[in-house]
Amino acid sequence: MRSATAHIIGTLLALVVLTITGCKRHCTDPVACNYEADAKRSNNDLCEYESCNTVDQAALLANLADNVIVPAYATYEEEVVILHTAFEDYVDGTGQPDLAALQEAFKNAYGKWTRVSCYNFGPAGDIQLRGNSNIFPTDTPQIATNVLAGTWDLAAASNADAKGWPALDYIVGAAASQLDAASPDADQWIDYTRALIVELRTNAETVHSTWVNSYAATFKGNTGTDAGSSLSMLVNHINMELEVLKNGRLGIPMGKKSLGEVFPDKIEGYYSGISRELALNNIFALENVFMGFGSNAENQTGIDDYLASIGATHADGALEAVIEAQFDATSSQISQLSESWSERVATDVASMEPAYEEVLDLLVFLKSDMPSALGVLISYQDNDGD
């Protein structure tokens, strides 16, 4: 009803404008972005070559869905399937078990998880993919209890931190010997580990196929800036993911929430020592969706281009350039840290401060400047703009 009314009013407005502008002079330079092919009268002083409003939301959403998000899920699913195969190869008892291959497959797949974790809406939101995949630190006594009981309910809230990637991190890292045939409870450990991998795999397949089969179209068609629009959800979840990076991956282990008391064992990827890689993958995922950097390794239409077409600014320059520079500064500081963060947190937490500071600065841009410039709303409440 409302959009129909908007349509009618829009048509009327457009007709009025067409009538007024119909006899105006036009730009006839084909290079200009406001080139009029069938212009009757020319005036090339009117030509615009920069800052034309060329990016529309539909193009942005289409590129993000087709070239960024869906391929990221495809890769994630692929790696989880490879992990599943590596696991079955490892435990099937024939040939020489290759723990290194299993651990490698695990690291690859976990890394791809932090490339999709920021899209926790739509199909992922429906099955609470983040909560079912990556609650850390993992509860090792709960894992042992489940294994020894021989029965478990992975959907139970009490098992949220006894499954997913952090639990696998523990099992293939610190508890891998439990999977050996020589271990007394090997069968239970294998069953439990398999259940964890199968849950991750099923979820990855579900989310990926739902995106491919239906949600990508929904996502692309859901233009607008209200609280339920694709752009608003995306901006919101980028920020939620950045808070996971700030708090879960960095702040909590660094003692930011505990009067300075550090928690080396609360680091993501604690047992496999891949905290830096996970965090880097995570920041790259956020940067990719911002830049529209897709699976074909080309920088295509992203939020940055949309900001450029809107003409958003910051005191230090064009907003998209400022944010891109901040992404680079953040990933650069993170990449300068050593691979495993638990020891660093325990012995030299101050050395992690520069990376943390960059994340805080990035948070300001993404939480304040970006939503404001995009005009996205975070709630459905009435608003008179005060």
Next chain:
Amino acid sequence: MAINGMQLSDSNNRIQWNRPVSLAPLAVFRVLFGAIMLLGTLRFMARGWVYDLYVEPNYFFTYWGFEWVQPLGETGMYSVFVAMAISFGLVMLGWFYRAAIGSAFVLFTYVELIDKTTYLNHYYFVSIVCLLLLLLPAHRMFSIDAWRRPASKRTQLPLWMAAVIPAQLGLVYVFAGIAKLHPDWWLNAMPLKIWLGSMGHLPVVGKLLTQEWVAYGFSWFGLVYDLTIVFFLLFRKTRPFAYAAVVVFHLATWLLFPIGMFPWIMMASTLIFFPAAFHQRIIDTVERMLARFVTPKPSAVLPALAGPRVGSALLMGAFALHFAIQLLMPFRYALYDGELFWTEQGYRFSWRVMLIEKAGAAIYYVEDPATNGSIEVDPGQYLTPYQEKQLSTQPDMLLQFAHFLESEFQQRGIADPQVRVRSYVTLNGSGSQPFIDPSVDLTEYEDGLGPKPWILPFQAPAMARR
């Protein structure tokens, strides 16, 4: 002077404030206002906002001086809204009118006072109109009260009473217009440039709305509209065009912005500027239709004038006081230093509508001076996203939340916590800037009417880009 075809002033051009005028416009206003507010209340409930805004949050941002206003829990809040809907329904019908409008005023104002997160100018407007209606005899005709007790029916009221609602409407528009004289509005087309700029996805109109000149056109039209509409509504010759402008303006805002019931309230309210005969025709038509179902009770020859029997001077004084406050409130910002849109000192209750696009990010640090240890707190841990958004850009809320954290962490064993906030805000596309002095321990300051020296000054951006 003659307005609505009525001679209002004597030969010396003094307005005769006691001159009797028709009660019909006020009675029709009462019916429309009650009806829209009934619908608005039902809509609010249907959208689940009672729960989202008054049940779900764990913390509420009360107003200075009204800290004692607290929500009543889930059952309590739903009861309040049901009672509010019934009250507005009774106001519409004019049934137990004084009790109904009094209860509508108390309940609506109570709800608004619970959490300043939800402050909207049009909620403030509704509270004021309820209060004014409580003091006006809007139920003495075209009402169930007048039908049940024919002896109470009146058809006229003194001009000074009839002028109250139009005067309030005039104030709203004119002050909304004065607020738009800010250079950001008419020189930079802000914030409309941002809001319209994000509408490129709309079919057909999208391309148009993102044009810069359209943002300027909307800004200037809005400015002139607000400043002048009341004057054009006052006079017979301009009124049809003025009302057409009212409809176009409010429909456009309703279509483009999530502005809720406000456009409908204003489109209905401004009908009060139409002549008494117009309203009398509406009343006659409705009463003719109703006459098929109910027989009007015979009434004796009645006095026409519904004037106050007693306390007329008191009532006049009350209205005079109200309008004096109304005239001064929007200017209180001048008592504070700094950019009003940035500090928001004296911003609310001043009919400043759609003037600022503001967003921010705030992180708190609770520090224990005994150990020098620090705890970082994301406000989102305690607040709803809507509360957090409002908090991030409003200094008094940022201060209130600092005091909340102080008591929260006292309970957790820090004897004398210091609370600082690292906050950034972008205002009308300025780009984010430091907002609150991060070195200040906010627990040292109490909320109040005094200036807030811990707000950092706004640095105006050098030049807009596009």
